[in-house]
Amino acid sequence: MNPPPADPPSPLRMPRGGPAAARWDRLYETAREEYLDRPGDPATARRVLRGLDRFQRLTLGYRTCARLTAAAFGPARRPRVLELGAGSGRLAYGILRAHPTARVTVSDVSPRVVAELRAGPLGRHPRARCEVLDATAIDAPAGAYDVAVMAMSLHHLTPDGVVALLSEGTRVARTLLLVDGWRHPLYLAAVPLMFLTGGPAQAHDGLISLRKVYSAAAVRTLAGMCGAPLTVHTRFALPGYLVVTASRSSYAPATADSRLRTRK
Numbered sequence: 001m002n003p004p005p006a007d008p009p010s011p012l013r014m015p016r017g018g019p020a021a022a023r024w025d026r027l028y029e030t031a032r033e034e035y036l037d038r039p040g041d042p043a044t045a046r047r048v049l050r051g052l053d054r055f056q057r058l059t060l061g062y063r064t065c066a067r068l069t070a071a072a073f074g075p076a077r078r079p080r081v082l083e084l085g086a087g088s089g090r091l092a093y094g095i096l097r098a099h100p101t102a103r104v105t106v107s108d109v110s111p112r113v114v115a116e117l118r119a120g121p122l123g124r125h126p127r128a129r130c131e132v133l134d135a136t137a138i139d140a141p142a143g144a145y146d147v148a149v150m151a152m153s154l155h156h157l158t159p160d161g162v163v164a165l166l167s168e169g170t171r172v173a174r175t176l177l178l179v180d181g182w183r184h185p186l187y188l189a190a191v192p193l194m195f196l197t198g199g200p201a202q203a204h205d206g207l208i209s210l211r212k213v214y215s216a217a218a219v220r221t222l223a224g225m226c227g228a229p230l231t232v233h234t235r236f237a238l239p240g241y242l243v244v245t246a247s248r249s250s251y252a253p254a255t256a257d258s259r260l261r262t263r264k
């Protein structure tokens with residue numbers, strides 16, 4: 001008798017280490033929630049974002065992400081950038097400062113985070129606008145941006161959320177750039193520094209993040225499940241980043257009619 005047919009691959013069953021993740025990697029993975037993902041505790045979430053901001057500045061994380069974003073928009077004269085999961089918004093601010101013709105939509109899924117962005121310097125910046133956007137269902141027309149960038153946030157999405165992000169990000173932007181931690185337990189060595197920059201709350205979220213980040217193999221496999229044919233490159237960047245670029249061959253920039261209005 002023939003064996004029953006294998007179940008088709010499903011993003012719901014994708015381990016963070018990828019389809020061929022070792023047993024230790026599956027045990028290392030955690031389902032624990034970060035404070036950032038708990039809507040009921042805004043004070044702690046704010047502390048985590050402040051700590052992450054210090055950590056990113058200290059480790060030159062924003063500078064690395066801004067450089068990668070600029071490489072992705074290339075020679076565009078007036079680059080249109082969408083930042084997803086912006087948190088403190090400091091990456092967007094760095095891009096605006098370094099590129100005087102760039103326009104940036106700074107977004108996050110959390111209305112509280114976006115309210116704080118609007119109340120800060122980005123809310124008054126003539127080339128920025130702040131929006132509540134879910135990275136897995138982006139409310140923007142196709143081809144509206146040159147680059148959509150998401151830094152340090154990919155691990156907040158479930159595997160089916162990653163599939164949706166890859167599909168949506170490459171629909172609205174010529175290049176989708178994802179930067180997150182590199183999956184390896186050696187990076188647990190960064191947790192004491194997280195404690196120093198953001199106290200127990202950031203150490204808690206940092207430890208969970210390191211155990212939730214996706215491997216390059218997981219992202220590539222999820223990209224293959226997203227329905228649209230994508231060109232995906234994954235690589236390691238120092239000191240410990242996974243860098244993903246994804247694009248669709250069918251990408252076409254938005255026409256003047258469908259382009260986003262430039263309201264704030």
Ligand SMILES: C[S@@+](CC[C@H](N)C(=O)[O-])C[C@H]1O[C@@H](n2cnc3c(N)ncnc32)[C@H](O)[C@@H]1O
Nearest residue numbers: 085086087108109110134135136151152153156
């Ligand atoms: C760890 S913080 C990273 C913040 C910032 N990018 C940085 O590098 O400091 C993750 C952010 O992603 C946001 N986020 C989580 N799920 C999201 C989603 N589905 N769409 C957009 N943003 C999301 C959270 O609200 C949070 O602000």
